[in-house]
Amino acid sequence: MDRRKFCKTTLAASVAASFPVLTACGDKVPVATEANTSIKGISLDGAEIELERAAIKELGDALTGPVMLSGHPDYDGARRIWNGMHDKRPALIARCLSNEDVAHAVTFAKERSLLTAVRGGGHSWPGKSICDDGLMIDLSQMANVEVDTDMKRAFAGGGALLGNLDNATLPHGLVTTAGVVSHTGVGGFTLGGGFGRLNRKYGLTIDNLLAAEMITADGQIRRVSADENPDLFWAIRGGGGNFGVVTQFDYQLHPFDRNVLSGTIVWPISAARDVLEFYAEWSARLSDELYAGPMLATTPDGDRVIIMEVVYNGDPVAGEKELAPMRNIGTPIVDDVAMKNYTVMQTSEDVAFGHGIRSYAKNGMVREWSQALVDALIDADDPRVFIANHVMGGAVKRVGELDTAFPHRNAEIMLVVVSGWMDPQQDADMIAATRAYHKAIEPLLGGYYSNIDFDQSESVGNYGPAYERLSSIKGEYDPDNLFRLNSNIAPA
C-alpha cells in the first residue's frame, strides 16, 4: 500500500480543498481603518461594546503591522484557522510584527475589556484562536526561527510553525522535540506541553524550553526563564496561553543525525488484537530511542487497519534488533521501516490533516496498558474514527510532576480519538461517532491533553496539584482573565 495515498485518506478521505496558507510576507499592508463610525465589539463578559474609529486608527498608527477590519483584502485569509468548523469574524485583526505591536494590541484590548483571541499557528481543535466581534492578535508573521549552533539553541517567533523549527535546525545536525504535523504552530503546541516523535529521548517540547519573551495582560514585555520571572516560566510550560502572548521561544537543541530508522508497519484489522496485546507488554520496556505507537485507521479502499508508526533515534542496528519482535507479528500488509530522512516522517501526515478539514478530537492519558483497554479499543472500533496516539514514557516520565505545569508525567501513552470530514452535513454524525468511541474507552483513561480536546474550555480538575499554583499566578498576571480563549485557568 502506498503510504502517501494511505495518509491522504486515513483521516480525510474527502479532503479535496485546502485553505490557502497565509502569505509569509512581512510587508506592511495598508491599515484598514476606513470604518466611518464606531464598530461593534464584544466585551469579555459578552456585552456589546462600541469601538471608536479614532481609537482603532490610533491602534493602526501604533502598529508596524496592519490592523484589519472586515473588508480588508487580507481579513478573510487572516481569520481562517485550521479546523474548518470555526468560521468566525473578529471585529479587528491586529497582525503583529514585533513585541511592541503585541503590547499595543494587548493594551487596546485590556483598556476596553475587549474579548481577545491569540493566534499562533491556528491549529486549536476547539477554535480558541479566533472569536466573533473581538480582537484577534495574529502572530502568523512572527514566524522567524534562528539557530545558534555554538550554544545549540533555537529562537522561534511566537507564530512560527513546527516545520519552520525543524527546517531551521536539521541542516545544522540539531533538533528538538516537535510534533507530528509540520503546519502546527509552535505557540499553542509548546504552551500546552508539546509531544513529538523524539520525546522519549529529549522530553516534551516544554522540557526543552529554556526561556521565552512574552507580553502579559498589563502590556509589559517580559523575559521568562529559570532566573527571570520563574513563576511565569513554570506556568507557561503546560499552562497554555493563559498568562500572556509569547512572542519568542528559546529551545535547547540536541545533536541529531537526521537519517533515522523510521516508517510504518500496517496490518489488517484482523491482527489488531495480536498487535495490541503484544504492544501492551512490549511497550513497557521500550528504549528511549524508540518511538512506536499503534493507530487504527481506514484505508482509501475502506479497509480498516492497524498501523505502527516507528522512529528509532539511535544506532539503526540496535533499532532493527529492538523492533524485530514487533515486525514478526502476523503478516503486515506494509512494512516500510528503513533509513529515512526524519523530515519524511515529520511531514507524512501534513496532507491528511490539511487546512480547512472539519475535525473533532478527544483524547486521554493511558497510565497502564490493560487487557480491558485492548478489548475496549477493539469492541468500540468504528471505521469513521481514527485512533492516533502520542507515545510517552522515557524522558517525559523522568521530569517531576510539579517541575512544570504539565500534569500528566506518569502516563505511558496518550490516545487520540479523532475524525475528519469536509461536508458540514456530516458534523453531527461524525461528532457523535467520535464521542461514542471515546466514551467507550474513557473509564480506562486518566486525565487528558488540553491541546487536543474539542470540548474542554476550563482546566480545573485536569491539572491536579498544579492547579492551585497556576490559578494564583493567573490571578497575579491576568486578574481580569483577558487571556480566556484557551483551556482556561480561573484567576485566584
Ligand SMILES: Cc1cc2nc3c(=O)[nH]c(=O)nc-3n(C[C@H](O)[C@H](O)[C@H](O)COP(=O)(O)OP(=O)(O)OC[C@H]3O[C@@H](n4cnc5c(N)ncnc54)[C@H](O)[C@@H]3O)c2cc1C
Ligand atoms: C493537525 C494537528 C496535529 C497536531 N499534532 C500535535 C502533536 O504532534 N503534538 C502535540 O503535542 N500536539 C499536537 N496538536 C495539538 C496542538 O498542540 C494544539 O492544537 C496547539 O494548540 C496548536 O498550536 P497553534 O499555535 O497552532 O494553535 P492556535 O490555534 O494558534 O492556538 C491554540 C491556543 O494557544 C494559544 N496560543 C497560540 N500561540 C500563542 C502564543 N504565541 N502565545 C500565547 N498563546 C498562544 C491560543 O490563544 C489558543 O488558546 C496537533 C493539532 C493539530 C490540529
